[in-house]
Amino acid sequence: MNPVIRPRRLRTTPAMRRLVAETHIHPAQLILPVFVREDIAAPVPITAMPGVVQHTVDSLRRAAAEAAAAGLGGIMLFGIPATRDAIGSAATEADGILNLATRAVVAEVGEALVVQTDLCLDEFTDHGHCGVLDAHGGVDNDATLLRYRDMALAQAEAGSQLLGLSGMMDGQVAAVREALDAAGHTGTAILAYAAKYASAFYGPFREAVDSQLQGDRRTYQQDPANRIEGMREAGLDEAEGADVLMVKPAMSYLDVLADVAATAQVPVWAYQVSGEYAMIEAAAGNGWIDRDRAIRESVTGILRAGAGAVLTYWALELARSAAAEFGGHA
Incomplete structure (x- = not known):
């Protein structure tokens, strides 16, 4: 036989393998959730996510500066307030933790990377759901x-x-786009968590944001x-005006990610969620x-599978390894 x-x-x-590789990890494709x-x-270390912490505003500034220096595409901010109530009042206070932190990060990194914020009520409500209860x-x-x-x-x-609409409410993109435009924020982009599944892989995230959730989120x-x-x-979501679409989680939904990426006329991203991170860290440990x-x-x-960018807790580590692999030219 001589094929x-x-x-x-x-x-x-x-x-040779590097030369013909169809997929490369570039720092600009990586977004760091914090x-x-x-x-x-x-x-404060998060026990279920080794190497990940709950930041103070000062340590967040340093993390943002490191992300910018590594050439990351963006940073996604999640806020954990000191007090919660039924409607998540702290989410809309000008000096609430998420809005305060956003101003600090914008001042720290300027236009070096895209500053993004999670737009959902679950971190701010005393019942832990992503919306107001009836x-x-x-x-x-x-x-x-x-x-x-x-x-x-x-x-x-x-x-x-860029506002990360992660609550999975019907009509959320249209509602937010209308409000932004009416207030003159026509340049603020919307990342729609379009296909977000009721997944078991969010478990460690509940510790990360000190979630108060009882029950589950399967109705939305x-x-x-x-x-x-x-x-x-x-x-x-694309028809309502989303600028970017998200599939979440990533690992168990690569088929959905490929489907959306094949048809969408806007960028499509994916979120490598806390459970995906924790499983690899635990097995490696x-x-x-x-x-x-x-x-x-x-x-x-x-x-x-088709993601143009990935939210991953390994973003900084991967960016640095990519730079080393390609001689600082990643």
Whole structure:
């Protein structure tokens, strides 16, 4: 046997494999999610997410500066207030932790990277849901849209360049876009968490934001069994004016990500969520897998499936390793 066609020719050396690689991880494709907490004097480690902390405003400034220096595409801010109530009042206060932190990060990094903010009520409510509750304890979609509009204005005025609508309320993109435009914030972009699933992989995030949630979010986040529905949600958000679409989580929904990326006329991103991070860190910590290879493989797979950018807690580490691999020219 003497086969003429030998695909292995393109796998012979590291240089050859790098030359023909179809997917590369570039720092500009990476977005670092960060948590900032109101009532702490020093960063607090998150036990379920080794290496990740709840920041003070001062430590957040330093993290943002590191992200900018590494060439990351952006930073996504999540706020943890000292007090919560039924409607998440702290989310719309000008001096609330998220809006205060946004102003600090914008002042620190300027235009070096895109400053993004999570627009959702779950961190701010005493019941932990992503919206306002009705008299029966369910999430009131339309009443929640009013709160989202107010949050959007507060975040835009604080300097956020891209608002991450993650609540999965029907009509949220249209409601926020209308409010922003009416207030003159026509240049503020919207990242729609278009296909966000009711996933078990959000577990460590609950610790990260000190979630007060009792029960689950299955009446508004998508059923993990549904693929076509993800396309429907993404199409609606794009039609309502979303500038970027998100699929979340990433690992278990690469088919949905590929579907959306194949048809959308706007950028499509994915979020490598806390549970994905924690699983790899835990397995590596036990010596069961090669940590560095697993991290790179997981993010490469998300990009290969069609994501134009990835929110990942390894963003800074990956950016630095990419720069080292390509001699500082990543």
